[in-house]
Amino acid sequence: GIQVEQSPPDLILQEGANSTLRCNFSDSVNNLQWFHQNPWGQLINLFYIPSGTKQNGRLSATTVATERYSLLYISSSQTTDSGVYFCAGTTGGGNKLTFGTGTQLKVEL
Amino acid sequence: ETGVTQSPTHLIKTRGQQVTLRCSSQSGHNTVSWYQQALGQGPQFIFQYYREEENGRGNFPPRFSGLQFPNYSSELNVNALELDDSALYLCASSRGGGGPRTDTQYFGPGTRLTVL
Numbered sequence: 001g002i003q004v005e006q007s008p009p010d011l012i013l014q015e016g017a018n019s020t021l022r023c024n025f026s027d028s029v030n031n032l033q034w035f036h037q038n039p040w041g042q043l044i045n046l047f048y049i050p051s052g053t054k055q056n057g058r059l060s061a062t063t064v065a066t067e068r069y070s071l072l073y074i075s076s077s078q079t080t081d082s083g084v085y086f087c088a089g090t091t092g093g094g095n096k097l098t099f100g101t102g103t104q105l106k107v108e109l
Numbered sequence: 110e111t112g113v114t115q116s117p118t119h120l121i122k123t124r125g126q127q128v129t130l131r132c133s134s135q136s137g138h139n140t141v142s143w144y145q146q147a148l149g150q151g152p153q154f155i156f157q158y159y160r161e162e163e164n165g166r167g168n169f170p171p172r173f174s175g176l177q178f179p180n181y182s183s184e185l186n187v188n189a190l191e192l193d194d195s196a197l198y199l200c201a202s203s204r205g206g207g208g209p210r211t212d213t214q215y216f217g218p219g220t221r222l223t224v225l
Contacts, residue, residue, distance in 0.1 A: 004151075033213065041197050043152070043216035086151055095165045095205070096142070097214060099151030 002027045002091050004100035012106045013077045021072040021085050021103045029089030032063050033097070034072050037084040046072070046085075077107045113202050113217035121223045122190050130185045130220045132200030140164070140205050141183040142214060143175060146197040158183055159205075195224045 003026040013019055023034075034046040047054050047061040049070065054061055058077075063070040070087055084104050088097040114133045122128050134141050140159045144152035154167035158177035172188040181202070187194055197219045205212035 031213075035216075041146075041199075041219045041221070043199060043201075045213060045215060048213040088151075095157050096154035096167055097144075097152075097201075098154070102151050 002029065002089075002098050004087065004089070004098055006085075006087060006100040006103050008103060009101065010104045010106075012108065015078060015107055015109050017077050017107075018073070018075045019077060019105070021074070021105075023070045023072070023087035023100050025068040025070075025089060027091055028065065028068065029091055029098075031097070032065075032070055032087065032089040034061055034070070035086045035088065036081075037086060037102075039083060043086070050089075074105075077105075079107045079109060081105060082107050113200060113215055115198075115200050115217040115220050117220060118218070119221045119223075121225065123225050124190055124192060126190050126224075127186065127188045128190060128222060130187075130198050130200075130222070132183045132185070132202075132217055134181045134183070134200075134202035135215050138202035138204050138215070139181050140203045140212075141177055141181065142201045142203070143183070143185045144199040144201065145169070145194075146199060146219075147193075148196070152199055155185070190224045192224050195222060197221050 005024045035043045049063045051065045058075045060073045084102045088099040142157040143155040146152040156166040161177045177183045199219045200217045201214040203212040203214045
């Protein structure tokens with residue numbers, strides 16, 4: 001199966017700072033998604049982004065499918081952004097989401 | 110529009126017992142996927158159901174089984190529980206037809222299972 005690596009594994013920011021999270025895939029992926037998992041375990045959809053760039057408020061994401069990576073940008077971070085960020089995708093004709101290793105983000109005042 | 114719901118929220122079982130977890134899909138969604146998330150790890154795909162049939166399975170033993178009902182809700186059953194089954198179990202629904210391009214998956218709040 002595909003391998004999904006995320007970096008950095010851990011990140012501590014001061015409120016108001018910007019950050020970039022990266023996701024690398026070992027093979028071509030379809031249906032790439034970014035999620036935020038809050039401290040209570042809820043996975044919240046951030047982006048469905050198999051290619052191109054999307055923006056939603058302070059968050060934006062870019063996927064370069066030909067180079068097998070995706071980036072998640074967080075601007076003007078807030079304490080509520082804390083949690084674990086996962087990327088995930090499917091491969092070939094498959095229907096299972098393979099998740100990355102996650103980035104644990106903590107935003108401090 | 111109602112989101113994905115799961116029950117129960119928490120569950121404690123002992124080794125060897127059986128457990129049933131439940132999931133109600135989001136309105137308009139006909140596909141349900143189940144994932145297991147161990148502490149500190151990303152979710153791992155268990156299986157997916159589309160129109161009441163299993164439509165893909167991850168690397169989990171047969172004691173993990175499921176059902177999907179005509180209203181697209183779903184159950185995950187685990188027999189002969191082992192200590193390593195302790196995890197957060199997540200259900201996700203999507204509009205996808207189970208074909209090559211699954212649609213965006215929306216997750217429920219999860220059921221936290223502890224096996225003692």
